[in-house]
Amino acid sequence: MTDLYFDFLCPYAWRGVELAAALRAGGERFRLRHYSLVEGNHPGNASELTWRLTEQPHAEGSAAQQGSLRAFVASHAAAAQGEEGHWAFTLALYRAVHEAKQPLEEATIMAAAETAGLDLAAFERARADNDARRAELRAELDAAREVGVFGTPTFVLPTGEAAYYRFETLTRDPATAREWWTLYRTVLTSEAEIGTIKRAKNRPPRKGA
Amino acid sequence: MTDLYFDFLCPYAWRGVELAAALRAGGERFRLRHYSLVEGNHPGNASELTWRLTEQPHAEGSAAQQGSLRAFVASHAAAAQGEEGHWAFTLALYRAVHEAKQPLEEATIMAAAETAGLDLAAFERARADNDARRAELRAELDAAREVGVFGTPTFVLPTGEAAYYRFETLTRDPATAREWWTLYRTVLTSEAEIGTIKRAKNRPPRKGA
Numbered sequence: 001m002t003d004l005y006f007d008f009l010c011p012y013a014w015r016g017v018e019l020a021a022a023l024r025a026g027g028e029r030f031r032l033r034h035y036s037l038v039e040g041n042h043p044g045n046a047s048e049l050t051w052r053l054t055e056q057p058h059a060e061g062s063a064a065q066q067g068s069l070r071a072f073v074a075s076h077a078a079a080a081q082g083e084e085g086h087w088a089f090t091l092a093l094y095r096a097v098h099e100a101k102q103p104l105e106e107a108t109i110m111a112a113a114e115t116a117g118l119d120l121a122a123f124e125r126a127r128a129d130n131d132a133r134r135a136e137l138r139a140e141l142d143a144a145r146e147v148g149v150f151g152t153p154t155f156v157l158p159t160g161e162a163a164y165y166r167f168e169t170l171t172r173d174p175a176t177a178r179e180w181w182t183l184y185r186t187v188l189t190s191e192a193e194i195g196t197i198k199r200a201k202n203r204p205p206r207k208g209a
Numbered sequence: 210m211t212d213l214y215f216d217f218l219c220p221y222a223w224r225g226v227e228l229a230a231a232l233r234a235g236g237e238r239f240r241l242r243h244y245s246l247v248e249g250n251h252p253g254n255a256s257e258l259t260w261r262l263t264e265q266p267h268a269e270g271s272a273a274q275q276g277s278l279r280a281f282v283a284s285h286a287a288a289a290q291g292e293e294g295h296w297a298f299t300l301a302l303y304r305a306v307h308e309a310k311q312p313l314e315e316a317t318i319m320a321a322a323e324t325a326g327l328d329l330a331a332f333e334r335a336r337a338d339n340d341a342r343r344a345e346l347r348a349e350l351d352a353a354r355e356v357g358v359f360g361t362p363t364f365v366l367p368t369g370e371a372a373y374y375r376f377e378t379l380t381r382d383p384a385t386a387r388e389w390w391t392l393y394r395t396v397l398t399s400e401a402e403i404g405t406i407k408r409a410k411n412r413p414p415r416k417g418a
Contacts, residue, residue: 146411147409147411147412148409148410148411148412149409149410150407150409150410151407154409156409156412160412160415161408161412161414161415162408162409162412163406163407163408163409163412164405164406164407164408164409165403165405165406166403166404166405166406167399167401167402167403167404168401168402168403168404169400169401169402171401176400180399180401183395183396183399183401183403184406186392187392187396187406188406188408190376190389190392191378191385192376192377192378192380192389192392193376193377193378193414193415194374194375194376194377194392194406194414195375195376195377195407195408195413195414196373196374196375196405196406196407196408197372197373197374197375197393197396197397197403197405197406197407198359198360198372198373198404198405198406198407199370199371199372199373199397199404199405200356200357200358200359200363200365200371200372200373201357201358201359202355202356202357203356203357203365203369203370203371203372204404205370205402205403205404206369206370206402
């Protein structure tokens with residue numbers, strides 16, 4: 001099983017989740033895991049961990065902070081309804097935010113839960129147990145820190161290799177997803193021991209190239 | 210022709226130059242070009258360009274600054290003796306510094322010129338025309354800035370794609386070099402429009418993996 005670290009704030013993580021969803025259709029297995037960009041990039045955490053997302057009040061901080069915390073808690077509540085429900089909720093919320101351009105806030109989260117076909121009463125009860133959901137989230141953010149995740153999406157292969165994989169094109173086609181996934185794994189397992197391939201600043205990938 | 214940006218300070222650029230040298234044996238064409246890490250990473254250049262390597266006195270600044278400026282000027286002097294002489298000098302100096310662990314300073318540079326079979330009198334004359342060599346260097350550093358090079362080695366493909374390519378394993382085997390080069394080009398030209406593949410911080414490539 002491959003771990004897939006994501007943050008609902010990130011449009012590249014959205015592409016990564018869609019890629020994984022397309023690969024699941026072909027039998028590849030992924031575990032959805034959370035990584036927080038606002039925590040990872042927080043200036044207070046530059047040398048040591050002093051600012052934790054999971055210790056912030058729900059109604060304080062930037063829109064990105066409040067939205068991502070709320071979405072992560074909801075994601076853990078969705079996970080309580082099983083793997084398929086979690087995937088359906090994750091995809092529905094990503095599409096609402098990054099495709100339909102809805103704000104990452106309460107109404108969007110509830111609509112995603114409905115789209116995903118979750119048991120809404122159970123979802124609400126799971127969200128209301130805020131301490132438990134935050135504890136689950138904290139454990140995942142700790143796991144991400146141990147791997148050294150710094151951006152999303154980051155995949156951790158069953159064999160231990162792990163890397164950030166940023167690409168522009170969204171695909172839901174299983175054959176295309178398979179090709180891009182094979183390319184990524186080939187880079188990570190090459191005997192060249194590749195650490196980084198990163199575009200020069202003024203030569204981003206060409207749209208429609 | 211592919212442009213290959215390098216800095217003699219950088220052990221990853223050494224691997225890149227060796228890779229290109231192995232590919233040249235198979236007919237692939239590369240142009241050696243300079244990029245300065247001390248200039249690119251200088252705190253004074255964070256928002257705009259205020260500190261230029263080419264404007265620094267030869268005997269001032271850190272060992273990295275003095276050594277890289279001296280090596281770049283020598284590299285331009287070697288280039289004046291033609292493409293093959295430039296490659297021979299570049300490889301000889303890289304191997305002296307990163308394989309034999311010699312310091313990047315005058316004696317090492319002269320020994321590399323001798324190893325490369327350069328006309329030493331002509332090499333000395335070309336180096337002595339310091340203003341001309343610095344002007345050549347400045348033009349290359351400007352070209353690198355236009356591409357948005359931020360580290361070495363960076364390759365700029367004939368079709369315009371450009372990316373930093375960092376890998377751990379040195380190869381001089383043409384077939385292996387061809388495989389790693391094909392992988393890099395596949396990433397850069399994939400319809401996924403890949404911007405970055407970068408290992409998680411605590412999961413570097415495994416030595417001997």
